[in-house]
Amino acid sequence: MATPFTPDRLVEILRAEGVRVIEYGQWRTHNRNHKGSFGPINGVMIHHTVSSGTDNSVRLCYDGYADLPGPLCHGVIAKDGSVYLISSGRANHAGAGDRDVLAAVVDERALPAPNDRSADGNTHFYGFECVNLGDGRDPWPEAQLDAIERASAAICRAYGWSAASVIGHKEWTNQKTDPRGFSMTEMRARIDRRLGGEPERPKPTPAPKYEPFPGVAWFKKHPRSPIITAMGRRLVAVGCGAYREGPGPQWTESDRQSYARWQRHLGYRGDDADGWPGRASWDALKVPTV
Template sequence: MATPLSARSFLDALRDEGVTVVEVGDWEHHNRNHKGPWGPVHGIVVHHTVTTGSTATVAICRTGHAALPGPLCHGVITKDGRVHLVGYGRANHAGLGDDDVLRAVIAETSPPADNEANTDGNRVFYGFECENLGDGADRWPAAQVEAIVRVCAALCRAHGWSVRSVIRHLDWQPGKVDPRGPGMDWADVQAKVAKRLGAKPPGTPLPLPQAPKVSVSQLAAAARKDPKAAGTPVSYAGTRTVEAALVDAGLLSKPLLDGHFGTATVKAYAAWQRRCGYSGAAADGIPGKSSLSKLGAAHGFTVTS
């Protein structure tokens, strides 16, 4: 546990670790502090962006979008290894995660498998978004991985933390798979951070979870039913994943809706379809394979027929 570094001390810590820093606008004063407290901080969360192109990636991480205002992190690590500072203070990056994982971070022990979304991570973590499509195929360049190592080592050094204070988004929030892809070996990242800190590498991290599978036909059938007529929302296997993804996309207010596909989910899914460019009858809240596959690619599930 620690008081957040001042913005200037944060910048100095990164530069002292050999990080190439780009200061973006008024990053020192760009935050979401009016929405809740920032600190005490306990660790660092590493994400991937599901975007391509450094300029566009930095822009969206700084400003966010209507449903999820920026900043979406403190720093954006682009493929060339530069770290673009886009905000400082509370940021919309970690969302709700598992309190057991937070306790493990505080204790600096290996995190358990995350199975709850009940704790505000935006208050207690530094967040770094890394430019990557997140499709499991987009390669992580060596310069980008080295920047991640140096960023994490810098903040651990500044706060006196061990490498166990650094976690992946997939360790924190159920349904997440980031960061992943060729060139991203988390055990190697941890070992390199530990080496920079003059410590032994930690044990083997938890394996990357398999992406859950969602049946588009089953989901569409559930969405077509009238929950009001039945008296209760319509249940279907896998809805928890879809609804969690809609929450993460800023289209549904509750983190989980207990495995139901009711009217709120239909409305949220229609908003997702419109975001994908559909309109009229094509944005009726009934999932189709194309829009569902896009949601899954962004939020960690695969689609079956």
């Protein structure tokens, strides 16, 4: 039993375990706390998305849909091993499940077969959605399995839990089949081995050089600069270009429309997606130094 991590602490423990963390949209305040409590925390739950493609899957889990509003988990684990954080509070991921399973997780003992739906899992579990069709044929790359192992171990290590605190959605309720395509027993064995030692630190790599944020006022002066060209090329590269010609060095309405697409891609809405660059979205775009 434990209190939820602060957003900063969650990022810290994941990165300390070697997880490649990507902070998505307004994840720090994006939650369902108005619908119920989040905590005490008792474990980690693993899911599959029944979707393909990183961008589509992350956006789906962030926004949810009409019958199930987002966020639908705390982190989305992509096939390349990246973990997109989309919430630090209550999320619609676990739903109702077996209170005997919850008791077993708390006691860190063997799980009984789930047969009722008497406990609220959204209160008690961190949830990770893993990008996979869930058809038993869609592959689980080792990079993705490694990220599941690391993310789960990070939370267990920080709370002082064993791998028995990590379960699959299908072990929580007989209404679900996820995750399908790998064994949760084997995953817990991997987590258990990792918890037997110190976190494996990621190897340092040279830091890439990116253009520092020039400030929103600079853009509103409609500048002419090679920075604008570099920005436009990055927007095209990430699939957000709205250019008929270019991009070029002169800031234009096409640049603003393209940047608004990028902001929406990151999860921003309303005035936060007006096309005028802000520091967080600029840093996420990683415009090369010119």
